[in-house]
Amino acid sequence: MRLQAKNLCITGLMILLLCSGCGITSPSPLGQSGNTGPLRVAVSLQGEPYSYRSNEEFSGSEVDMARAFAQARGQAAVFVPMERDALAAALSAGEADLAIGRLASADAALDLSLPFSTENIYALSRRDEVYNTLGTFEGKKLASACGVAVRDRLDGLSQSAAPVMVEDIEAAIAVLLEGELDVILCYARQAAPLLETYGDDVRCDQVVNMSPADCGFGVEKGNTAMLEALNTFIEESASQIQ
16 A cells, blocks of 8 residues: 655745745735844754754754745744644744644644645554544544644544554554554554554554644734735745646
């Protein structure tokens, strides 16, 4: 089974930004000419290929998007790493101008921009069991490697226990095969390499009514000026790669 995460706009945007003479224009809502102060970006690191640190440098597709937005406003981007739960507080306190970290539409603590990437969600389970809709999770023991993007969608679902948030999916698979878990929710990029090792014992099915998870920039609640600027940037960028 070939799995592929759908990332809308990001690949084209990166090509656009890296090609000389293909810079993104700065329309009126973005205009920050003469602003020499940095754009402070709170980032909850999500790993490759989205946001990660390598040799003290911040990298990844979401980091590149934030840098491109800053460049369009005539600013430099400064990244401030923090835990996901601290993003909203940092924005409210004026410690950051925007936030990144696979932020999805379920993130009620933040105002979110238009999505600039989309990923499908998959369920890992024992080979003889199929979980491919929300309804199939009723009464099951769940783990999720998708963070709040999935956790919030599971609210109100009758379960034998609250979903466990995991980072080490391979360790979670061992627990799954022992019968202590029924389902591990993850993204395709996380599942694909594991299936090469555990494919004889574990299956992977797309959860059709949980996908996709749309992700965008986060801003402080009520910061309409920044939100409009981000949305204009995303729309203008997408139009230039179509």
